[in-house]
Amino acid sequence: MKTFRMGGVHPEENKISNDAAIEVMPVGKQMVVLMNQHLGAPATPVVQKGDKVKVGQLIGEAQAFMCANVHSPVSGTVLKVDTCKDAFGLSKPAVYINVEGDEWLETIDRTPDIKRECTLEPKEIVAKLKEMGIVGLGGATFPAHIKYSIPEGKKAEYLIVNAAECEPYLTSDYRVMMEHAEEVCIGISILRKALGVPNAYIGIESNKPLAIAHMQEVARGFEGIVVEPLKVKYPQGAEKQLINAVTGRRVPSGKLPIDVGCVVSNLGTTFAVYEAVQKNKPLIENILTVTGKELPSQHNYIVRIGTTYNEIIKHSIGELPATTGKVISGGTMMGKAVVNLDAPTVKGNASVLVIGEKEARRAPETNCIRCGKCMHACPMGLEPYLFSALVKNGRTEEAKEHNILDCIECGCCFFSCPANKPLTDEIRLGKNRVRAMMAAKK
Amino acid sequence: MTHDILIAVLVLGALGVLFAVVLYIVAQKFKVVEDPLIDEVAEVLPGANCGGCGKAGCRAFAEACVSQGNMEGLRCAPGGDAVAAKVAELLGCAVVQGEPQVAVVRCNPANCGDQRRSNYDGLRSCAFQNTVYTGEGGCPFGCLGCGDCVAACQFDAIHMDPERGVPVVDADKCTACGACAKACPRRIIELRNKGKKDRRVYVSCVNKEKGAVAMKSCANACIGCGKCAKVCPMEAITIADNVSYIDYTKCIACRKCVTECPTKAIKDVGFPTPAVKPAPKPEAVEVPAQPVAEPVKA
Numbered sequence: 001m002k003t004f005r006m007g008g009v010h011p012e013e014n015k016i017s018n019d020a021a022i023e024v025m026p027v028g029k030q031m032v033v034l035m036n037q038h039l040g041a042p043a044t045p046v047v048q049k050g051d052k053v054k055v056g057q058l059i060g061e062a063q064a065f066m067c068a069n070v071h072s073p074v075s076g077t078v079l080k081v082d083t084c085k086d087a088f089g090l091s092k093p094a095v096y097i098n099v100e101g102d103e104w105l106e107t108i109d110r111t112p113d114i115k116r117e118c119t120l121e122p123k124e125i126v127a128k129l130k131e132m133g134i135v136g137l138g139g140a141t142f143p144a145h146i147k148y149s150i151p152e153g154k155k156a157e158y159l160i161v162n163a164a165e166c167e168p169y170l171t172s173d174y175r176v177m178m179e180h181a182e183e184v185c186i187g188i189s190i191l192r193k194a195l196g197v198p199n200a201y202i203g204i205e206s207n208k209p210l211a212i213a214h215m216q217e218v219a220r221g222f223e224g225i226v227v228e229p230l231k232v233k234y235p236q237g238a239e240k241q242l243i244n245a246v247t248g249r250r251v252p253s254g255k256l257p258i259d260v261g262c263v264v265s266n267l268g269t270t271f272a273v274y275e276a277v278q279k280n281k282p283l284i285e286n287i288l289t290v291t292g293k294e295l296p297s298q299h300n301y302i303v304r305i306g307t308t309y310n311e312i313i314k315h316s317i318g319e320l321p322a323t324t325g326k327v328i329s330g331g332t333m334m335g336k337a338v339v340n341l342d343a344p345t346v347k348g349n350a351s352v353l354v355i356g357e358k359e360a361r362r363a364p365e366t367n368c369i370r371c372g373k374c375m376h377a378c379p380m381g382l383e384p385y386l387f388s389a390l391v392k393n394g395r396t397e398e399a400k401e402h403n404i405l406d407c408i409e410c411g412c413c414f415f416s417c418p419a420n421k422p423l424t425d426e427i428r429l430g431k432n433r434v435r436a437m438m439a440a441k442k
Numbered sequence: 443m444t445h446d447i448l449i450a451v452l453v454l455g456a457l458g459v460l461f462a463v464v465l466y467i468v469a470q471k472f473k474v475v476e477d478p479l480i481d482e483v484a485e486v487l488p489g490a491n492c493g494g495c496g497k498a499g500c501r502a503f504a505e506a507c508v509s510q511g512n513m514e515g516l517r518c519a520p521g522g523d524a525v526a527a528k529v530a531e532l533l534g535c536a537v538v539q540g541e542p543q544v545a546v547v548r549c550n551p552a553n554c555g556d557q558r559r560s561n562y563d564g565l566r567s568c569a570f571q572n573t574v575y576t577g578e579g580g581c582p583f584g585c586l587g588c589g590d591c592v593a594a595c596q597f598d599a600i601h602m603d604p605e606r607g608v609p610v611v612d613a614d615k616c617t618a619c620g621a622c623a624k625a626c627p628r629r630i631i632e633l634r635n636k637g638k639k640d641r642r643v644y645v646s647c648v649n650k651e652k653g654a655v656a657m658k659s660c661a662n663a664c665i666g667c668g669k670c671a672k673v674c675p676m677e678a679i680t681i682a683d684n685v686s687y688i689d690y691t692k693c694i695a696c697r698k699c700v701t702e703c704p705t706k707a708i709k710d711v712g713f714p715t716p717a718v719k720p721a722p723k724p725e726a727v728e729v730p731a732q733p734v735a736e737p738v739k740a
Contacts, residue, residue, distance in 0.1 A: 089576030425565035
């Protein structure tokens with residue numbers, strides 16, 4: 001079975017919400033839509049107080065290069081354009097909408113029929129992705145129209161779809177594969193057309209045998225789509241690791257996947273691409289897992305963007321168990337703890353993961369014993385223990401020479417460290433310092 | 443026998459003379475002229491290499507002084523006026539007197555101790571925590587409490603208050619080198635004039651959010667209401683970005699703004715505690731927290 005060459009760990013999988021079919025979360029009374037739901041500059045609000053909006057209407061326009069459009073997830077009246085505290089307590093520009101009814105834009109096709117034929121030209125497809133505000137739903141929320149505009153002189157050979165879902169607990173991609181396999185394959189075909197590549201691979205970790213069988217069955221109806229079962233190893237779904245596993249190629253330090261002829265897309269993104277291109281539906285919904293060992297029930301939901309964490313918790317499980325230690329958005333390895341549960345969800349939120357008090361606490365840090373486990377675990381072949389020492393002593397220049405910027409922040413080093421040293425935190429701090437140093441030199 | 447010794451002495455002697463001549467020529471050719479004054483100036487500097495003057499170290503500061511010939515724009519904060527006078531004497535220029543300064547921590551968190559809004563157990567570094575979220579108190583502008591400033595101080599002058607989670611400056615030890623201010627990722631620490639009799643008044647908040655939002659972050663936040671600016675007789679207070687700022691060069695420490703501030707964001711330091719002590723009748727029973735609050739302020 002294929003896998004990436006270096007490092008990796010195997011955390012407890014905990015895919016306990018696998019069998020929960022996707023439900024639709026009802027819309028709340030008021031929605032707060034943040035203007036930066038993506039990597040890059042915030043979108044510029046194009047509505048004003050008192051404006052009537054429909055579902056799918058553009059409310060935030062991408063004016064900077066690295067930016068994505070934001071659409072209204074509900075219909076109603078704009079209450080105000082102000083700031084709102086995001087999940088980490090930081091104020092971000094936002095549009096507040098009072099929900100009235102559920103009136104969709106007429107251009108959006110809401111019929112359940114599956115539309116297979118795509119008549120658009122590659123350039124039109126990319127323009128459509130931009131118009132519909134599609135971003136990568138694997139976690140980085142990178143604007144899709146930038147990713148699928150291949151730079152001059154570069155050529156894509158492979159489209160690799162990341163359905164590994166290697167993060168513990170998360171099951172939203174699994175549910176999409178089980179329930180929307182055909183749409184996903186059509187989405188992949190559209191992306192292949194946009195990139196001009198004949199072949200696409202879907203990488204799925206082998207702990208999802210049903211999904212692999214189902215996707216293989218559906219992919220038979222599409223020429224050139226190959227389902228690739230992968231070994232269960234974290235971070236199998238990381239971009240560079242996935243390329244290595246599927247094609248055997250290695251992305252050199254400081255280069256992008258396109259430099260080795262690969263484009264990697266998340267599975268959720270391909271579904272969003274299908275809806276955007278074939279159904280004219282902007283990215284206004286997340287497919288989100290509500291899970292946790294201590295929760296009474298496990299769920300997978302379609303949630304409108306802008307629904308607050310508290311609303312999701314209230315609807316799904318009533319209230320948080322008394323033993324809750326942390327609520328995490330994302331998986332246990334790379335997810336971020338949510339501080340402000342009144343914050344609205346944004347594009348790319350894949351889960352509301354509730355972790356018990358005991359598990360949430362970090363064990364006390366002790367001294368490095370030079371066991372080298374972090375080096376063995378690092379999927380990028382770096383030396384986390386060394387970075388830890390360099391960062392602590394402010395030796396930024398040396399950290400850069402040892403390729404600290406190659407770190408993908410997967411957390412394998414911290415996971416494997418017997419001394420519980422916050423290695424990933426230290427490396428992230430070091431990366432920030434290196435970037436600041438490079439910016440100052442320019 | 444004597445002949446052999448003589449040859450050896452002569453050969454070695456000749457070689458010695460030859461090398462001496464070569465060395466002399468080379469030394470003359472590549473001579474580095476250094477003003478002996480630099481050494482003398484460096485000698486009177488504190489030698490802590492704190493970098494507070496903006497130079498790479500004390501020697502670099504001495505070089506700058508000598509090459510400039512006067513002390514315009516150059517000041518050794520740890521040395522203060524005493525060092526400035528010595529350097530000026532060596533350089534033979536006028537002494538540039540500076541007001542003694544001290545580092546001031548402009549954060550007075552209401553959500554500390556048991557009232558923290560979240561629990562941070564990541565890397566103990568303010569610079570890192572600042573990239574992750576607001577911090578335990580919930581204020582996006584407030585002190586993060588990991589002590590980057592404490593680590594930066596070379597004079598043992600700043601320490602964490604374990605109860606409140608904010609740094610406290612020891613005004614006697616602080617040399618106003620500014621290392622803590624540079625280390626703080628949220629720019630909370632400012633160098634301000636020590637003031638007459640060590641009395642100073644400052645706004646202990648840098649929250650730039652709008653009043654209502656700031657109040658949600660912290661009960662002691664400056665809400666930018668402008669009441670302080672109205673009562674100030676010296677026009678020393680300006681409001682920008684929803685935060686009030688007291689210009690320490692104009693402030694006369696009359697403390698009118700302190701009593702006016704609705705959120706108690708303006709702090710006064712070094713003033714004697716009011717002598718009006720007799721209030722133990724009913725209030726002492728009702729509010730037992732008050733006597734605790736006073737020594738923290740002082």
